[in-house]
Amino acid sequence: MTEQLPNQEWEKYQNTIEQFIQVIAKNMNLYGVTPSIGRLYGVLYFAEEPMTLDDMREALEMSKTSMSTGVRALSDMKMVEPSFKKGVRKDLYKSEEDWYKSFTSLFGSRWKHHTETNIEEADETIYELNKLKEQTTDEELRQKIDTDIERLVYAQDYYRWLMRFIHVVESGEIFEYVPKIEENRTKRNE
Structure with a gap:
């Protein structure tokens, strides 16, 4: 009976983390990311160690090609980065844990492109x-x-203002106006 209790606790832990990963995956469409790539990010975020494509494929039961495509997309968005571990010859990847950095990079590149087009x-x-x-x-x-x-001149004025806003986000100046919230992480690590 005592051995079963820890297994139930681990199972509950896994289910709880899986629920959060599902929420991440579902909401990644805000960033133009498919749910499967969102799940990949979630798995990497909660991984204790950097993962190989094989590790990811096994964890998500997806093809290696899908994993490679997903990692490339996340890497382009600065949400995943290559990692190195002595003695491991395969490519390793880990999530970018600074979500503020990921957001500013992703927001800037996506909004800038569309605004310039407009x-x-x-x-x-x-x-x-x-x-x-x-x-x-x-x-x-x-x-x-x-x-x-x-009307078009008004739209141009708006787009020029938006470009200035994008610059404030990309440059990190945004954090002077809306500071990062780091107290929870600091408390957690104490």
Whole structure:
């Protein structure tokens, strides 16, 4: 009976961690990540030691190719990094445990790309509308074009502001305004 109790406790522990990993996986879509890659990150985050692709495949019962693709995606997002252990010849990986760092990197790269695209599209649209305005004799259309160009200029102003915000996040300045919360981790490690 006493031997069964510790096994039940370990099973309860595993189930509790698995539930949290499922939540991570489900919510990773906010970052443009599939649930399977989110599960991979969760497994790496709770792993005591860096893992090989074989370790990950075994833990998640997925193909080695899927693991490799997932690790590459997480690495590109700065959420996983290579690791080294003397005597181990296979590639090892561990999770980036600084979620603040991961967020600023991921947020910056994803938002910057989309914002730059929106700025370029607004520029192009203004250019095309101005060409059309010069060619048309329809006064109502000219007025509509002027109104729409004003809207596009407003959008550009917003996108330029957003680029400044992205810079504040990427550079880490954001933590001057919204400091990291580290007290729980400090208490846990005492």
